[in-house]
Amino acid sequence: MLVRISVLLGAECKEEASLELEEGATVGDAFRRAASLWSSKWPAGFYDRDSGDFYGTLMVNYRHASMGDPLADGDSVVLLPSMAGG
Amino acid sequence: MACGYAGKILYVDLSGMRHWAEPLDVGLSERFIGGSGLAAPLLFKEAPPGTEPLSPDNALIFLTGPFTGTMIPTSGRHCVVTRSPLTLTWGECDAGGHWGTALKRAGWDGIVVRGRAEYPVYLWVKDGHAEIRRADRVWGMDVYDADEALRTETSRDAVTGLIGPAGEKLVLLASIVFDGRDARVTARGGPGAVMGSKLLKGIVVSGTGPRPSAHHQKSLDQDLKARLPEIVRGGKALNEYGSANGVTGAEFSGDLPLMNWRKGSWPEGAAKLSGKAMAETILTGKFFCGACVIGCGRRVAVKTGRWAGVDGAGPEYESLGTLGSLCLVDDLEAVAKATELCNRLGLDTISTGSAVAFAMECYEKGLITKADAGLPLEWGSGEALVTLVEQMGNAVGLGAVLGRGVKRAAQEIGGLAPEYALHSKGLELPAHDPRAYYSSALSYATSNRGACHLAGLTHIFERATVMPEIGVESPMDRFTGEGKGRMVAAAQNVMGVMDSLKVCKFGLFAGITVTDMARWYTLLTGRETSPAALIAIGERIFNLKRVYNVRCGFSRKDDTMPDRILTLRRGEGGAARGLPPLGEHLADYYEARGWSEEGIPTRETLERLGLDGF
Numbered sequence: 001m002l003v004r005i006s007v008l009l010g011a012e013c014k015e016e017a018s019l020e021l022e023e024g025a026t027v028g029d030a031f032r033r034a035a036s037l038w039s040s041k042w043p044a045g046f047y048d049r050d051s052g053d054f055y056g057t058l059m060v061n062y063r064h065a066s067m068g069d070p071l072a073d074g075d076s077v078v079l080l081p082s083m084a085g086g
Numbered sequence: 087m088a089c090g091y092a093g094k095i096l097y098v099d100l101s102g103m104r105h106w107a108e109p110l111d112v113g114l115s116e117r118f119i120g121g122s123g124l125a126a127p128l129l130f131k132e133a134p135p136g137t138e139p140l141s142p143d144n145a146l147i148f149l150t151g152p153f154t155g156t157m158i159p160t161s162g163r164h165c166v167v168t169r170s171p172l173t174l175t176w177g178e179c180d181a182g183g184h185w186g187t188a189l190k191r192a193g194w195d196g197i198v199v200r201g202r203a204e205y206p207v208y209l210w211v212k213d214g215h216a217e218i219r220r221a222d223r224v225w226g227m228d229v230y231d232a233d234e235a236l237r238t239e240t241s242r243d244a245v246t247g248l249i250g251p252a253g254e255k256l257v258l259l260a261s262i263v264f265d266g267r268d269a270r271v272t273a274r275g276g277p278g279a280v281m282g283s284k285l286l287k288g289i290v291v292s293g294t295g296p297r298p299s300a301h302h303q304k305s306l307d308q309d310l311k312a313r314l315p316e317i318v319r320g321g322k323a324l325n326e327y328g329s330a331n332g333v334t335g336a337e338f339s340g341d342l343p344l345m346n347w348r349k350g351s352w353p354e355g356a357a358k359l360s361g362k363a364m365a366e367t368i369l370t371g372k373f374f375c376g377a378c379v380i381g382c383g384r385r386v387a388v389k390t391g392r393w394a395g396v397d398g399a400g401p402e403y404e405s406l407g408t409l410g411s412l413c414l415v416d417d418l419e420a421v422a423k424a425t426e427l428c429n430r431l432g433l434d435t436i437s438t439g440s441a442v443a444f445a446m447e448c449y450e451k452g453l454i455t456k457a458d459a460g461l462p463l464e465w466g467s468g469e470a471l472v473t474l475v476e477q478m479g480n481a482v483g484l485g486a487v488l489g490r491g492v493k494r495a496a497q498e499i500g501g502l503a504p505e506y507a508l509h510s511k512g513l514e515l516p517a518h519d520p521r522a523y524y525s526s527a528l529s530y531a532t533s534n535r536g537a538c539h540l541a542g543l544t545h546i547f548e549r550a551t552v553m554p555e556i557g558v559e560s561p562m563d564r565f566t567g568e569g570k571g572r573m574v575a576a577a578q579n580v581m582g583v584m585d586s587l588k589v590c591k592f593g594l595f596a597g598i599t600v601t602d603m604a605r606w607y608t609l610l611t612g613r614e615t616s617p618a619a620l621i622a623i624g625e626r627i628f629n630l631k632r633v634y635n636v637r638c639g640f641s642r643k644d645d646t647m648p649d650r651i652l653t654l655r656r657g658e659g660g661a662a663r664g665l666p667p668l669g670e671h672l673a674d675y676y677e678a679r680g681w682s683e684e685g686i687p688t689r690e691t692l693e694r695l696g697l698d699g700f
Contacts, residue, residue, distance in 0.1 A: 048362075055323060055326065055327055055362060056331075057323050062550060062561070081335020082331040082361075
């Protein structure tokens with residue numbers, strides 16, 4: 001069975017695309033799939049293609065999340081370049 | 087007195103060289119909480135509207151909030167409130183660090199300073215004891231050196247709040263720097279100049295008392311234990327790379343100001359100023375403010391090369407966005423040097439960077455010459471940046487003019503210079519572009535201290551942050567005006583609550599909610615409250631600050647943004663075509679606020695908020 005999620009990339013928070021993942025997939029699985037598809041468009045310092053490290057904020061349904069968190073059908077994953085202000 | 091408060095305020099009259107304690111007004115603490123909220127009625131009393139900012143009559147109010155000194159996350163904060171000499175408006179600044187915690191543990195909620203000493207002094211507060219001491223030996227020293235000297239003279243465990251040479255010389259962009267080399271700064275609007283006008287070099291505090299206990303201590307402990315893991319997780323990116331990690335994302339979305347707000351895209355330059363670049367080059371460590379679980383503070387050192395000798399707090403996002411990208415300086419070590427100079431000399435990095443960018447544009451357009459500045463003011467020149475910062479902090483040369491802020495400097499330089507001076511109510515713009523997040527235009531224009539990103543922090547709601555407590559259930563479209571007037575007013579009310587309780591705005595990025603704050607306030611103080619009740623207090627606070635400004639002569643005519651932000655598109659990058667429709671938003675905002683078309687709180691509004699006595 002597959003779960004269908006949407007992935008939103010920071011800034012505009014417009015829907016970038018939907019992904020289908022295996023049941024039991026985690027945020028990390030979604031992130032790696034998104035990176036393989038779209039990282040060429042991501043801002044510098046957001047993602048290190050060599051190490052796979054991510055330097056932004058992960059959210060699921062607008063709540064902070066970790067790479068290991070499970071995803072459910074219909075979840076919205078946000079990959080957000082870090083916000084600053086101070 | 088409710089738990090969370092020390093119950094007394096230290097009053098200092100420097101003209102009479104005396105000090106005394108007064109009990110904290112319980113009724114006021116219920117209506118205005120603490121911090122800058124509670125400072126509002128105090129400023130009305132101690133420095134009524136119209137008070138000359140640099141006269142002995144002005145008051146300099148240092149206040150903690152009920153959360154300060156507790157283990158509530160990100161609460162190690164305090165505020166400084168005064169009438170601003172830069173903007174002539176309500177003046178308010180907030181800082182983290184450990185000074186506020188030390189003051190609370192010394193047994194004080196705050197300090198109110200008035201008058202003017204006959205010679206340089208500093209205030210030494212050791213628990214319940216206060217003493218006004220001569221400061222001749224440290225007058226003229228920079229902040230880092232004075233911090234060392236005064237902690238040697240008092241206690242190595244003490245925490246300092248100091249002005250540098252800029253404050254002593256009444257530079258209108260002067261700040262007050264806390265915590266020495268781990269600088270945490272109240273900067274905007276020139277509070278350091280007010281302190282300098284009183285011949286007060288600093289306030290040194292040692293607090294050895296216990297942390298404030300809570301009314302429901304066990305429940306609060308359990309609550310914090312349950313919530314902290316998520317907050318730590320939410321703050322991970324800030325911990326990893328500091329606020330500097332926001333630079334590349336801001337550039338990507340068109341939020342990062344470039345070339346005095348004239349350029350739209352600069353990815354290579356932004357990458358050189360990023361948190362990752364800092365980590366790979368000059369970073370030597372991290373530090374935390376009191377009760378913080380995020381730890382965004384950076385320590386940096388430059389050991390070799392042109393800018394060798396830098397050793398202390400590293401540049402924050404705002405410093406990188408103004409001393410760096412706004413001037414197109416992509417040399418991270420030069421920006422670190424300029425930041426350290428601001429900390430040592432006691433200058434606001436935002437306004438200082440803005441003034442340098444303004445000068446660079448004036449140079450480009452022929453209004454300032456090489457002879458005026460002493461060197462070419464080319465875009466991207468780290469040498470020009472550092473030289474002008476030194477001049478501004480020491481009030482010499484062209485820096486003496488720039489140190490009066492871009493509004494005044496432009497009037498002195500003349501010609502088209504006012505077009506290059508970007509400010510609102512005389513306060514230089516922070517490093518978030520309203521053309522990328524439309525609500526920021528309205529938020530800056532209506533902020534009580536002038537252009538301020540922290541008074542509303544509204545752009546986060548046009549990005550990915552939600553706040554159901556104010557009706558933001560999902561992020562708003564950043565390029566439309568729909569609903570923005572009401573959202574900005576509500577967000578400003580929330581930020582006023584945070585500045586009163588004392589919660590860092592970065593706590594929102596880590597997932598702290600208004601519901602959390604209301605629950606913690608109840609558990610700490612024993613005062614039953616709710617998110618809605620807290621936000622209503624925030625509305626009262628915001629309106630009282632507005633009334634202060636109205637009494638100082640401010641109204642709709644001053645709720646403006648520079649033409650460049652409203653009429654010049656960035657042209658490329660993530661916000662290429664954005665132009666915020668401020669006028670349209672302003673009408674909705676006034677309606678949401680219950681203000682007249684002239685931006686004056688109506689009698690009905692003041693009565694509803696219990697402010698008719700002001």
